[in-house]
Amino acid sequence: MVKFRPQRVRDPLHNLIEFRATEFENAMWNAIETPAFQRLRRVKQLGFSDLVYPGASHSRFAHSLGVFHTARMLMKIVKEKIGSDSFKETRADSALAAALVHDLGHGAFSHAFEDVGKRLGWELVENHEFATEQIILNTELSEILKNYDIPNIVSDIKNGGKDIYGAVVSSQFDADRLDYMRRDRLMTGTNHGAIDFDWLVANLEIAHVPYGVDEKQVGNVETFVLGPKAIYAAEAYVLGLFQLYPTVYYHKTTRGAEKIFSELLFRIASLVNDSSLNQTGLSANHPLVKYIRKPKDLKRFLDLDDTIVWGALPMLQNANDSIIKDLSKRLFERNLYKSVNLRHRIRLERDLDYSKESSDKIDKNCAEIQIKLADWKSNNQSQSHKILFDHVDRVPYKKFVESKGPLNQIRVKIETGDLVDLGERSEVVKAIRTFKVDRIYIPDGDDESEKIVEGMIRSKV
Numbered sequence: 001m002v003k004f005r006p007q008r009v010r011d012p013l014h015n016l017i018e019f020r021a022t023e024f025e026n027a028m029w030n031a032i033e034t035p036a037f038q039r040l041r042r043v044k045q046l047g048f049s050d051l052v053y054p055g056a057s058h059s060r061f062a063h064s065l066g067v068f069h070t071a072r073m074l075m076k077i078v079k080e081k082i083g084s085d086s087f088k089e090t091r092a093d094s095a096l097a098a099a100l101v102h103d104l105g106h107g108a109f110s111h112a113f114e115d116v117g118k119r120l121g122w123e124l125v126e127n128h129e130f131a132t133e134q135i136i137l138n139t140e141l142s143e144i145l146k147n148y149d150i151p152n153i154v155s156d157i158k159n160g161g162k163d164i165y166g167a168v169v170s171s172q173f174d175a176d177r178l179d180y181m182r183r184d185r186l187m188t189g190t191n192h193g194a195i196d197f198d199w200l201v202a203n204l205e206i207a208h209v210p211y212g213v214d215e216k217q218v219g220n221v222e223t224f225v226l227g228p229k230a231i232y233a234a235e236a237y238v239l240g241l242f243q244l245y246p247t248v249y250y251h252k253t254t255r256g257a258e259k260i261f262s263e264l265l266f267r268i269a270s271l272v273n274d275s276s277l278n279q280t281g282l283s284a285n286h287p288l289v290k291y292i293r294k295p296k297d298l299k300r301f302l303d304l305d306d307t308i309v310w311g312a313l314p315m316l317q318n319a320n321d322s323i324i325k326d327l328s329k330r331l332f333e334r335n336l337y338k339s340v341n342l343r344h345r346i347r348l349e350r351d352l353d354y355s356k357e358s359s360d361k362i363d364k365n366c367a368e369i370q371i372k373l374a375d376w377k378s379n380n381q382s383q384s385h386k387i388l389f390d391h392v393d394r395v396p397y398k399k400f401v402e403s404k405g406p407l408n409q410i411r412v413k414i415e416t417g418d419l420v421d422l423g424e425r426s427e428v429v430k431a432i433r434t435f436k437v438d439r440i441y442i443p444d445g446d447d448e449s450e451k452i453v454e455g456m457i458r459s460k461v
């Protein structure tokens with residue numbers, strides 16, 4: 001009889017994360033010890049956020065362990081609610097495995113690298129879920145996970161939860177979100193984003209939620225809902241997640257660094273693909289160059305992480321290409337571009353208030369400026385790296401008609417036993433507006449770039 005050893009990991013959020021001496025949890029520990037999983041130690045969870053919050057240097061490795069730990073906690077609730085006789089152990093194991101490996105496909109600096117992948121059509125980079133699938137299927141993880149229903153593992157990661165087990169991996173109360181909300185708040189030190197985790201978990205229930213097409217019910221899905229005593233905790237949960245976006249994820253400095261990083265990598269790739277490697281400061285054997293030349297090669301993708309790219313900056317600062325030299329030096333020294341808040345500028349210039357009508361006018365002006373800037377860039381390619389546009393938004397809560405299905409809503413059981421959408425039940429959630437970012441980044445002291453941007457703004461106000 002094979003004997004397995006228990007394992008323990010000390011974690012700043014969860015304290016002890018334990019792996020018990022069972023066949024399944026031993027397999028998960030073996031998965032953690034693979035090179036593909038260990039690589040996540042060298043990929044930061046929040047990319048460039050440590051340029052703003054020095055403590056935010058935590059890795060996707062730590063987050064992945066935390067997601068597994070949280071998923072086990074949620075799965076225990078599932079077992080208690082549906083009963084041991086109805087609980088499907090093998091299905092639960094595949095969902096827990098998906099929770100553990102869900103982030104394997106993130107590239108160097110995560111979402112900033114994805115932007116480069118989208119611009120260049122690198123599927124492994126632009127779609128981390130696709131990359132995760134390829135890693136599961138084509139590395140030693142395939143052998144480790146083969147007994148735990150790999151198709152279901154991949155499906156839970158790529159397509160979201162189709163049953164209560166999948167809801168642990170992907171839903172409004174999935175293990176991923178419940179870990180990163182608290183972990184990112186802890187590691188950044190921000191006081192925003194607090195949630196009453198214990199009360200939320202204590203009030204989780206399971207229910208069949210109907211879904212339909214064109215107002216006609218076509219089925220139902222089993223997922224997590226909240227008991228009637230948790231409505232205020234649910235409001236705090238929605239608000240807490242929402243507040244992390246303007247304060248952490250979409251912080252102007254973080255986004256500015258991401259834009260410079262994206263521009264730098266795009267420039268390197270353009271020169272490498274144009275047979276101008278000698279202009280970049282990198283050798284032909286550098287992992288970044290090797291990946292650029294074969295972007296479909298999974299091994300070359302896995303050879304890239306934050307440390308490889310960051311470690312290349314001293315070499316890039318010696319590049320013959322002036323753009324690479326400038327952008328790499330700025331990242332290395334945290335001498336970033338200054339931010340121009342377009343929405344704020346337009347509101348002031350046009351003396352607009354905070355009504356929806358005014359917001360719509362600002363949206364229109366920002367979109368027009370973005371188009372105008374794109375035209376300018378296409379006609380001034382040698383200078384295009386000096387003016388960078390950033391547009392992103394965050395919807396606080398997706399109503400059912402706008403979403404992919406019932407798993408994107410928070411359902412609350414009211415006193416009558418009926419299930420209602422939190423977006424309809426809560427006046428607080430109803431009142432939150434979409435957070436929108438429209439910024440332009442330019443080098444501080446670059447009078448020419450500033451003049452161009454000012455001209456575009458004034459032409460619209």
